[in-house]
Amino acid sequence: MGKNDFLTPKEIANRIKAKGLQKLRSYCQICQKQCRDLNEFKCHCMSESHQRQMQIFGGNPIHRIVVGYSEKFEQNFVDLMKRSHRFSRVAATVVYNEFINDRHHVHMNSTQWATLTEFVEHLGRTGKCEVDQTENGCFITYIDRDSEGYIPQNA
Numbered sequence: 658m659g660k661n662d663f664l665t666p667k668e669i670a671n672r673i674k675a676k677g678l679q680k681l682r683s684y685c686q687i688c689q690k691q692c693r694d695l696n697e698f699k700c701h702c703m704s705e706s707h708q709r710q711m712q713i714f715g716g717n718p719i720h721r722i723v724v725g726y727s728e729k730f731e732q733n734f735v736d737l738m739k740r741s742h743r744f745s746r747v748a749a750t751v752v753y754n755e756f757i758n759d760r761h762h763v764h765m766n767s768t769q770w771a772t773l774t775e776f777v778e779h780l781g782r783t784g785k786c787e788v789d790q791t792e793n794g795c796f797i798t799y800i801d802r803d804s805e806g807y808i809p810q811n812a
């Protein structure tokens with residue numbers, strides 16, 4: 658309780674480091690291109706197509722980009738919950754597997770969350786889902802809200 662839900666740029670930078678730069682570096686989220694290794698990624702970064710994409714981002718510092726992808730990741734994940742699992746309690750890994758089935762999904766390594774558990778705890782803290790940890794893993798239930806953001810009484 659009382660814990661800030663927003664990460665400072667420094668915290669985000671630390672998380673990126675913690676997750677391993679290797680992973681983050683070999684996937685270009687901006688172009689949605691997976692490179693085999695760092696060398697290929699470096700070549701990719703020199704390519705014209707990548708430079709063009711970077712211009713679109715207008716030299717945003719990395720943490721702004723991470724925040725943007727985190728928002729998109731969360732939005733898409735919650736939308737999927739609402740669409741497919743609106744009235745059921747479901748294992749977080751099941752939803753996640755459906756999520757990454759979409760080949761255009763935002764990769765979690767481009768977000769502020771290092772693990773699925775961390776992300777799911779965020780959903781719980783921000784009141785988007787009910788979260789319960791069991792010995793069979795983490796389960797989530799979408800919290801239905803009306804257009805004003807209130808939880809219907811007999812949901």
Ligand SMILES: [Zn+2]
Binds near residue numbers: 685687689701702
């Ligand atoms: Zn690129």
